[in-house]
Amino acid sequence: MFCSFYAQILVALFDKLRRLGYRVTVNLGIPFLPFCQFLTPSGATSKLSLIRFPILVALEAFPALRSRHLGLIQFIVITLMFSSCSLNGSELFGRDWPCDHDEMSRTTNESDDGVLSKDQIESPLTEEGNCNGNANGGIILKKGPWTSAEDAILIEYVKKHGEGNWNAVQKHSGLFRCGKSCRLRWANHLRPNLKKGAFTQEEEQLIIELHAKMGNKWARMAAHLPGRTDNEIKNYWNTRIKRRQRAGLPLYPPEVSLQALQERQRGLNINGMDNGDKGHHELLQSNSCEIPDVMFDNLKPNPNLLPYVPELPDITTSTMLMKGLGSSQYSSYVLPTMHRQKRLRDSTALLPSYNGSVKNEYPLFEQFQDDPCDKVAQSYGLSFPFDPDATPKSSHLFGENQGSHALANGTFSASKPTPGAVKLELPSLQYPETDLGSWGTSCSPSPLLESVDTFIQSPPTGTMETSCPSPRNSGLLDALLHEAKNLSSGKNHSSDKSSNSSTVTPGDNADSSALNICEAEWEDYGEQLSPLGHTATSLFSECTPISASGSSLDEQPPPDTFTGCNVKSEPLDQSWLADGEKQTPTRLDATRPDALLASDWLEQGSSYGKDQVVMTDAIATLLGDDLSNDYKQMAGGSTSSQGWGLGSCAWNNMPAVCQMSELP
DNA sequence: AAGAGCACCAACCGCCTCCCC
């Protein structure tokens, strides 16, 4: 599939080059190698033939191949822009050049980095342009993780222009990101008043209460949590849901449930408007959000889980559901928790998606399937007549799954919550608060962005581990274990008794952790952030190919150069190497694309024979299954008869990859 | 040691609302 895509790109590119007088020799056996075969019109030494262009293209084609995201044209263009080639993009691509060259040069000089050269090359590029399509006249916008250099650009832009008008960021800053992506990045990670780190116990308690009142109104909840983002809260909640459901616990502590019910009742008494800013829609949310806490056993009140149900005799499960209370919010208690594996498994069917995943994973919430089912059904034009007796309906809708199916899948036992599966929360790896004000006043040396990134992705844990074993375990979630145990024991001993709710220890006010200490430490780290303090080295280090796993370089360990190149060392997948090559640190890593292009390998034809097998296997691996066989055949059969093998004279002309470090 | 499963997080996508013309 991607071969044809490559072919189209190559044909277009080569056509351009030919028109410019370049001689291009194509070897379709290796899609990215043809770029290394350019000869200038003069036959030798135009600036284009000074290698950077082809070598970079070839080099960066590897990760592109691996990722199967082929923004090849663009990173060719960008590579040209940043490689001091006299042949600029306009010569190749005319007015369709994605960005003004002068402006790009200015951006490059200002930030002294290879933001675009690397970012665009390294990461997958969209084929469609911006977030929702190509709305920028053919400009291919980048997706994927943000780099620190991009962050710096965005911060600079916001400093100058303020928030808003996000679509202009790309136009004025050279950042190839859509406005939405910029806004999201700023809102969730870059704005100065963000509070990073684990939620405090108070915050967790507040989230629970807010969710009981608002439902999945993350943004509104975030408004009550200064420094927290809706995304953060949403992720937290979804995690919490999974954890509690896994533990067989209600979503809310009983007192929160009671409070929400009481508030809702008050709201109902006030013309259905409980708060000034809450209208009809809000009221529905308020209703719906309490439902998950109302846990029934076969649609009967479970006194263990819902001690307050008798207070709402008028709100039965069926009526609540059939009245469409919280059509969206309601279902979202279940939907977000549908696990990915289940999603995939069930994605092919309409209703079965609920039958399988929800039923199996969240048996305690099966009474709520009516609503999601309705939602889905409605969305597909289905409807169900009102049935005051929800049980038959539920059985009808899900009956084939409620019993045998769920058990048959063997993934969950509805009758047996698994408190043993409760796990304490892991430390959050969120990076510390970014404070614009602190950047300029930091007393500590500004770390390289690279190191900042490393820290961001993998913050130092030594201190954290000693003083804060579980930063996010702030008592609320600690109590899960106790709740689960209590609940489990309570069910074991008196599952059918109308026992009091005290057996379900709320626990949300239980013992706290050293979270606050941890937060202070995080903030200390935050003082070191200096997004504008990047250096050419740090930024260039981002201009290296990604690992075979496709992970961001930001997440790589500290730079470990080899042979003087600004190339980070990456975990070596020794499966790519022949046995004899393993555990030989002095050798180049043949699995790395840059190593494949390294001078010692490419300039010395004599070494080719010995390493041919290794090289061939490595490239075949890089090419993937689609091409590996073809490539192996080609490589194996062409070395002696053709000049396009890895040891060909064309490759001999290639410079060392290390020349990348000479990029401006 | 290796792989599967899982948790967590960042980011994307699609839909919606608001606002301007």
Place this chain on the structure above:
DNA sequence: GGGGGAGGCGGTTGGTGCTCT
């Protein structure tokens, strides 16, 4: 009034690292 752009929001997905078996 309505069309379109910008931004907001909620749901979803992909990647990575950890844990368990």
